[in-house]
């Protein structure tokens with residue numbers, strides 16, 4: 117992807133006002149699409165746009181900080197670009213201010229309009245306030261009041277409309293047309309991209325030494341496109357690596373397919389990057405300029421928030437820590453690759469930073485299931501400086517409960533196991549002995565289930581991913597059967613809190629089924645569920661508020677086999693995302709007594 121040939125986006129220069137005049141807004145039904153009028157040959161120089169960007173009337177030049185603890189752990193220098201220190205606690209002020217400041221606002225008597233419930237809203241509101249303009253921010257009705265108030269505090273009007281972001285965006289476009297206001301998109305516009313690109317200029321000025329790679333969180337792609345257009349022009353040997361959550365990987369999917377892919381669903385844990393479809397212009401630039409996209413688990417994001425805290429005593433929002441999680445995955449992958457290649461070929465290590473890009477190669481990314489890469493193997497055993505963009509810090513305090521609970525698992529420092537032990541005094545001690553003297557138990561839950569055996573839910577400190585397997589073999593050597601539940605979402609979210617709540621030899625609800633739901637966090641969601649139940653008896657109900665945008669609920673119900681299809685029709689109509697967990701091994705072990713011959 118990142119070729120040494122002339123890059124189309126960087127080819128020629130042209131007066132920016134002329135180029136801007138050739139921009140038009142079309143619509144694909146629910147999202148604005150910025151495109152260049154077909155008759156105009158595509159010419160513009162993004163570097164020039166970035167150099168001419170107006171950001172410092174609103175944004176500050178943020179530090180490029182050392183991360184000494186993370187550097188030591190990864191065995192290479194790690195630097196963090198501290199965009200969490202911007203006045204609105206994220207980089208989004210750069211693009212928003214640049215676009216508004218460069219527009220002749222005398223043509224827009226209605227001021228500016230944007231659709232956002234997040235960092236873009238803050239960026240647009242502050243920009244308008246500084247420029248003395250009217251600002252209207254459209255947000256979905258479900259937006260928490262804390263975010264609505266934050267917009268009010270910047271002097272903007274908040275309009276609540278619709279249930280989803282797409283509804284809010286459609287309304288914002290209509291409002292902008294009706295009021296004669298400038299619609300400020302979150303990422304897909306050259307001035308937004310150029311504003312974000314100023315981050316790259318600051319990095320290159322502050323760190324003139326070798327840099328192996330810059331890691332950038334990706335939502336719609338404005339931030340990474342802006343950084344890539346600068347870096348690939350001035351220092352093309354530096355790898356530009358995008359990072360996305362597995363459950364919001366629109367750029368990864370699009371690069372794989374060589375065309376924009378619209379996701380049916382996106383995970384909202386890292387809400388700043390929860391984007392169903394990347395931009396047309398951002399995709400065009402990323403296709404040419406981005407070396408690789410790495411995907412990470414949400415638990416790894418939690419671990420990255422902890423890393424940032426340990427190094428700087430600052431807290432990032434999930435999207436803000438995404439790049440650190442990707443950097444860690446990359447460093448770990450390359451450590452593993454260089455270990456295995458130095459075992460097989462002791463002479464194969466490369467220099468600390470590739471001085472010239474061999475990126476015209478299009479080697480596949482088959483070595484890593486989590487990356488979309490055009491040249492991922494080119495510097496696999498390098499140990500150069502890595503830089504991550506710490507992009508934002510706007511998080512709900514409540515969310516930190518979930519973050520701290522999951523950080524150790526994301527770091528692969530905690531394993532969760534189900535262990536079958538004999539139901540007799542001394543069995544727990546025997547199990548501990550089997551694990552060895554260094555074992556550190558972090559959690560332990562069990563319920564008497566039969567006179568013969570008990571299933572124990574155990575959390576265990578481990579040093580890396582392989583720890584769970586090592587513990588299981590130690591237990592097996594002493595005759596204990598253990599199952600690894602570390603990646604079992606239902607077990608981590610609910611089961612640990614349910615163990616002991618039900619079970620026992622005499623409790624066996626007939627026809628029990630267990631479903632896991634994501635309830636929308638809004639009044640009436642539970643009532644809607646309960647009202648539709650048609651007399652099916654609830655045998656289990658577990659809900660835990662994780663401070664996220666959805667309520668995670670585990671429900672057990674007695675539904676006779678003949679009524680199962682009616683039940684399925686009900687959950688489909690309900691429309692809440694669900695998983696049938698009735699066959700989940702964790703449920704079978706802890707909540708549903710096994711028939712005697714299986715125990």
Ligand SMILES: Cc1ncc(COP(=O)(O)O)c(C=O)c1O
Pocket residue numbers: 206208234235236302303333334335336337338339340388389433435436507508509
């Ligand atoms: C904190 C944070 N990080 C990363 C991003 C992704 O930026 P982009 O949509 O330009 O890819 C956003 C977008 O709003 C964000 O708020």
